[in-house]
């Protein structure tokens with residue numbers, strides 16, 4: 001496997017404030033990588049730098065082998081981008097939105113029509129092709145954004161909070177679309193602050209907090225590093241958490257307590273590790 005996205009000592013400073021701080025990260029071809037972090041952590045800024053929408057203040061970003069500062073057009077040909085703000089035009093139809101994007105990418109007419117058909121079917125919007133986008137639900141608009149981002153056959157798809165604000169059922173549907181694309185070989189970088197999204201979709205995870213990468217790896221690696229078992233102890237209206245290497249070790253600790261009132265054990269999860277690392281909840 002080779003790195004599809006390579007960030008090396010990347011900094012971004014806005015008005016003297018550092019919002020991405022010495023970020024180094026490789027995303028391998030074929031993986032789904034999740035950048036997880038609370039609001040303001042620098043996730044969107046990282047995506048904006050990798051997609052040529054804003055320049056890094058310092059460091060190197062190479063996407064599909066091209067430098068984002070020096071080879072912007074090459075980078076743009078290789079990537080699809082789905083940003084948080086729905087950037088589809090509500091007064092155009094679904095088809096017209098796709099058509100516009102296809103023309104912007106200079107896709108020849110016959111190929112363009114075929115690709116529009118394929119991707120609209122893939123995201124289950126084929127029957128809405130003649131409807132104005134403003135009549136679509138939030139989930140449909142997000143699916144249209146994804147279809148549009150795929151039209152020029154990108155190698156890497158960037159998704160900034162792809163399911164934010166969607167109901168659980170719609171979110172699951174999008175997850176299946178994202179998974180299906182990855183099974184076809186698409187490399188993806190997505191940002192989220194939903195733990196389940198990361199657990200369901202991502203091969204590897206980077207936790208970003210206040211512009212810094214504070215943890216990197218698979219969920220199994222995180223659990224191995226921080227502890228796979230948790231002892232929870234109720235203290236008034238809050239719970240204290242204590243990590244143990246295994247669930248068995250957590251259970252043994254609990255068994256040894258003379259008074260087990262308000263105590264329980266369970267396997268650790270991503271949220272526990274996030275709170276342990278940052279001292280804060282995600283939302």
Ligand SMILES: Nc1ncnc2c1ncn2[C@@H]1O[C@H](COP(=O)(O)OP(=O)(O)OP(=O)(O)O)[C@@H](O)[C@H]1O
Pocket residue numbers: 014015019037038039040041042043044045046193
């Ligand atoms: N164009 C800009 N000018 C000035 N500051 C900015 C700009 N864009 C982002 N910021 C600031 O940079 C910080 C990181 O923002 P960013 O949007 O990257 O975070 P995020 O992790 O994506 O958060 P969210 O989950 O809320 O989208 C924030 O403090 C934000 O206010």
